[in-house]
Amino acid sequence: MNMNALKEEVTGGNDMSDWTEIVALDEIPQLGSRVIATDTMNIAVFRTASDEVFAMKDECPHKKGPLSQGIVHGTSVTCPLHNWKIDLASGEAMGPDEGCTNVFPAKVENGTVFIAF
């Protein structure tokens, strides 16, 4: 398997044409989030203090708490229900907790947020 094929396998075939325009970056508060409702699930899109964006399923791996409603700090979010800390980049629970939530590639271009589903 060559590298491109491997990348397709891992990302589900995302290339530039699969990026979906979501919202202007300014519409997401710094250290905050917005929720995207899709047919199958809610997706939380987070903005950090340094204007990085991250997207993940809006569901804590612990008891499905809405992560979008948590407090964002550094590149992690603390779930509002039971204070699990989730790494925004990997979707993995931090500290001694174990669990992982789905993440989606996200980027900012010219002040607009894109996500690849």
Added chain:
Amino acid sequence: MKEKLVLIGNGMAGMRALEELFKHNTSADKGSDLYDITVIGAEPHPNYNRIMLSPVLAGEQTINDIILNSPEWYADNNIELVTGDPASEISRISKTVITESGRDFHYDRLLIATGSTPFIIPVPGADKEGVLGFRDIHDVQTMVKASREYKKAVVIGGGLLGLEAANGLMKQGMDVTVVHLLDSLMERQLDKPASALLKASLETRGMKFLMEASTAEIVGDKRVSSVRFADGSEVEADLVVMAVGIRPDIELAQKAGIHCQRGIVVNDTMQTFDPLIYAVGECVQHRNECYGLVAPLFEQAKVAANHLAQVGSTRYIGSMTSTKLKVTGIDLFSAGEFNEEEGDEVLQMQDVASGVYKKLVIKDNVIKGAVMFGDTMDGTWYFSLMRDATNIADFRRTILFGQHDLGDAGHGEASAVMSLPDDAEICGCNGVSKGDIVQAISKNGIFTLDEVRAHTKASSSCGSCTGLVESILASTVGEGYDATPSKKAVCACTDCSHDEVIDAIKGHELKTMDAVRDFLEWKTPDGCAACRPALNYYLLARWPEEYKDDAQSRFINERAHGNIQKDGTYSVVPRMFGGLVKPNELRAIADVCDKFEVPEMKVTGGQRIDMFGIKKEDLPAMWKDLSDAGFVSGHAYGKAMRTVKTCAGKTWCRFGTQNSTGLGVKLEELTWGSYMQHKFKLAVSGCPRNCAEATIKDFGVVCVDSGYELHIGGNGGIKVRVTDLLCKVETEEEVLEYCAAFTQKYREEAHYLERTAPWVERVGLTYIKECILEDEAERKALAERFKISQKVAQVDPWKERAEGQASHEFTQLKIAG
């Protein structure tokens, strides 16, 4: 290129320093991002919990149970581990450490944690076979082996270590005699009555004692056969354990020309006189003290690690220590100066029949020392009162009966955790049993409450089981557990305490969160979910007219102005001033419920109506309808002023003495909208029958014929606490002024998430009375500051959002397809 850090000593203090150092690692790799590390240990084992050697000797635990860091842990953290090859020389000129086998290791920084060695009394025969100290795994193995072949053991030394050794040998089936030079056991930790109780208790278990016996000679051929004393008497012995004391192991440092007295002399950053060389643990002497207990060593380790990681904002300033004897079935606790001196007062309780003895030494209403035998449940409480120098005047009459006598009707007797079975539920919120906690502690080598919370979730929700968890921790890890750190940091982002943050904001006029974090050298750029809400609150409370509230630093309930429920919907509670309501208001609520298809309504305990199951997107529209009907937010979701509960009062009630509903409305009009450290509830009862339950509220008024009794610091929650009577006043105007002053005092000084009940207990009723009753000028100034703050706070957040503010919070993004 990383610098090279060499650690001499593979024991608890040194390894703790490395673990603390790793916490500062900001890279993705494990271990340290600043140093390549080599650990040189004399023993052939990885790091183990030395304080648990006694239970190992007694056969209650195995060596594997007490290993703290496995060989894999060293590999994972990129540590080069040298075992069984002690360091024999430090060359400060070439900056190398040379081991006994001749290997040499270069260092840029050196950490010495060589610990201590048992003191062997220099009497003739002390070098015979069968004579040993009690210090390491090898000693324990030798003792266990001897117990299988021999019968009679003599332990020289009736201190903590000697008695633990004697108990262990007895458990291994030996006939044990304890020899002590003085006339009472553990004289450094116990006073005479406690010592006598201990001796009697050990004697019933079969331990023998020779008191005031001075060892003169160890008799025998190759192996010991008896011990002879100064008075000529003799006792048979096949094994002699010397447990008369420990000496800091300073030999290496001394040979290298590092300044030593009793121990290796260090400064407040744990550096020796050679600034490249640090020392921690039992081998050091700091401000003229040497420590032999684990809690201080851990504090030292943290300071040394901070300095090594170049985030050196902390200093070690010495420790206060407490002692527990690890002999199963004997409860004994001691701390501080327990032998009274002239001018001290003594509180004492003695019940010989049930074997209970408690003594507190007090000076100027502050605890100086404590000794307890038979019932040590409150040891950690007395110790924290002592360490915080809490003024105990308000409860000294009942202090000997323990903390649960202080109005805490929560758990009381259940606190005797030692006797609980493993499946007993400790944390009711998260369903964690005693067995779960004990297992997590031994499996993960845990020493602190925070770590237990992280690993088991016990005590991490409502916190009512914190005392139980602390007791389990104390009984599982022994005195290594540090019950009350000398300073409790706000969170892992800082070393500062809540008080230091509050003082800095006030004293240095810090007016933004960044300014606070910069000034106090926060370790994270934008804090965490624990410190951000606290800082946001402190700034808001101190600078109400200047500080702009940061929505992203509020918990979701306060950001969305509703209570998040477990399914992600919200609940809505409109304010009903004093619990009064009119027909048209009830109609409006009914209409709102129909319109938004509210699945459930409930009358709350605070005399208002809760509407459940509201979708977040519907909140602003619903608030608009409520706002049009004249309602404002009830702040039922916030760390804020909640409700004023009232009874019918003299308008209707035949017993009523004053207009309690009317006063309730006035109090609620005064206080609504105010954010606090925690929820804050009021009540007004129209007569002493107290139907509004005013004596379990943060601020309660009980009307009497001649005026109004004001009660403070009550709590009907996790720990029920009855209020303290603040004073009695004659007019409604005074009620309002005292209420504003008390509320503001709490708002300005309590720690974030601390309710009034624990705050009043912490600072003392006397202090609050001084500020509010005795100092009229201060009372008026507090009340005035509260009113200024309320001018900004009394804006209805629901109306603002109904009109479009923060709309991003309530609208979802849609995507095409």
